[in-house]
Amino acid sequence: MKGDWKSRGFSTRAIHAGQHPDPTTGAVSMPIYATSTYVHDELGRHKGYEYARVQNPTRAALEANVASLEGGLTGHAFASGMSAIATLMTLLRTGEHAVFSRNVYGGTYRFMTQVLSRYGVESSWVDSTDLANVRAALRPTTRLIYVETPTNPMMEVTDIAGAAELAHRHGAVLAVDNTFLSPYFQRPLELGAEVVVHSTTKFLNGHSDSIGGVLVATRPEHGEWFAFVQKSEGAILSPFDSFLVLRGLKTLGVRMERHEQSGRALADLLARHPKVRRVLYPGLADHPGHAVQKRQASGFGALITFDLGSFEAAKRFLDRVEVMSLAESLGGVETLTSHPASMTHASVPPETRAELGIGDGLVRISVGLEDFADLAADCERALAAV
Numbered sequence: 001m002k003g004d005w006k007s008r009g010f011s012t013r014a015i016h017a018g019q020h021p022d023p024t025t026g027a028v029s030m031p032i033y034a035t036s037t038y039v040h041d042e043l044g045r046h047k048g049y050e051y052a053r054v055q056n057p058t059r060a061a062l063e064a065n066v067a068s069l070e071g072g073l074t075g076h077a078f079a080s081g082m083s084a085i086a087t088l089m090t091l092l093r094t095g096e097h098a099v100f101s102r103n104v105y106g107g108t109y110r111f112m113t114q115v116l117s118r119y120g121v122e123s124s125w126v127d128s129t130d131l132a133n134v135r136a137a138l139r140p141t142t143r144l145i146y147v148e149t150p151t152n153p154m155m156e157v158t159d160i161a162g163a164a165e166l167a168h169r170h171g172a173v174l175a176v177d178n179t180f181l182s183p184y185f186q187r188p189l190e191l192g193a194e195v196v197v198h199s200t201t202k203f204l205n206g207h208s209d210s211i212g213g214v215l216v217a218t219r220p221e222h223g224e225w226f227a228f229v230q231k232s233e234g235a236i237l238s239p240f241d242s243f244l245v246l247r248g249l250k251t252l253g254v255r256m257e258r259h260e261q262s263g264r265a266l267a268d269l270l271a272r273h274p275k276v277r278r279v280l281y282p283g284l285a286d287h288p289g290h291a292v293q294k295r296q297a298s299g300f301g302a303l304i305t306f307d308l309g310s311f312e313a314a315k316r317f318l319d320r321v322e323v324m325s326l327a328e329s330l331g332g333v334e335t336l337t338s339h340p341a342s343m344t345h346a347s348v349p350p351e352t353r354a355e356l357g358i359g360d361g362l363v364r365i366s367v368g369l370e371d372f373a374d375l376a377a378d379c380e381r382a383l384a385a386v
């Protein structure tokens with residue numbers, strides 16, 4: 001794209017930012033640079049590419065694209081969301097401390113409590129829907145506040161700007177896992193966060209055919225460090241996966257619109273249904289995080305959790321759906337259902353699950369892009385069996 005793409009709209013940037021027609025052929029689509037190394041013009045002179053763990057044009061295009069969509073300075077693409085998160089955590093040194101939203105992605109919890117804890121990095125887990133809990137958890141050694149909003153499966157919403165203010169007054173960094181809403185609906189950097197994390201596996205790629213992760217930094221020193229760790233640890237996103245995510249991003253805007261349209265409609269259907277005890281969806285006016293999310297995001301997304309009261313009832317529902325599939329993950333074109341207590345959160349100890357409210361009757365839906373009439377009929381049919 002010619003000219004200043006910073007001034008263009010979201011979907012224009014999603015389609016063009018970071019990409020230029022191939023200089024050799026004019027190919028409109030970013031080629032997959034399947035190469036391990038690059039020929040030098042002469043000793044001491046090369047084209048900026050030396051070895052493909054360090055630089056790859058397909059990956060660089062994706063990194064620039066996501067950085068543009070989040071409004072950040074630099075992007076860094078990794079082999080998975082977890083390797084992006086693990087790289088972020090290398091900002092912490094032995095003896096330092098981080099405060100987390102208590103209901104973050106299970107892999108983040110596992111990495112902090114079972115891996116980084118071995119290196120003397122300490123973490124606290126608090127209900128960050130009330131920032132007083134975050135403030136109370138701060139220590140002189142706290143360097144990072146890490147927020148996921150909304151969370152899975154409890155849809156807990158955290159005030160990002162408030163968390164950023166707390167972090168900055170304390171001399172700490174705020175990082176936000178923005179996987180659930182994508183930059184189309186929520187841009188934490190504009191609200192004061194320093195780093196955004198994504199599992200591109202979910203909405204950014206959007207087609208359930210790739211695992212990947214991205215960090216977006218606003219500070220040059222963070223960007224340099226993330227690139228250094230990316231090179232040093234080597235958990236890079238492959239050229240093929242970079243291509244897939246770039247392709248997925250081109251339709252992020254239209255996909256998110258439709259995800260949310262169906263998400264809202266399905267949440268309404270569930271909220272009205274006599275067999276559903278409770279619906280957790282930030283778009284419903286009675287959701288405790290509704291007002292905060294309305295203020296800090298431009299949409300409510302496509303993840304819905306609801307309570308059918310018992311394991312048996314949840315099992316009936318999950319075994320009866322036909323259009324929806326029972327599978328972990330989210331954010332793809334297909335609607336996926338899951339049973340958090342026995343699937344995504346099975347490794348969380350039962351007493352912690354109870355504390356978080358993750359009961360055996362909970363079902364989580366990631367609403368996809370199928371015709372809504374089919375999704376609604378599928379839901380009604382499965383609920384009738386409960």
Ligand SMILES: *Cc1c(COP(=O)(O)O)cnc(C)c1O
Pocket residue numbers: 080081082083105107148177179180198199200201202211212213
């Ligand atoms: C899936 C997910 C991750 C981890 O990403 P992977 O690509 O599976 O490694 C991190 N955070 C959130 C919110 C996720 O949904």
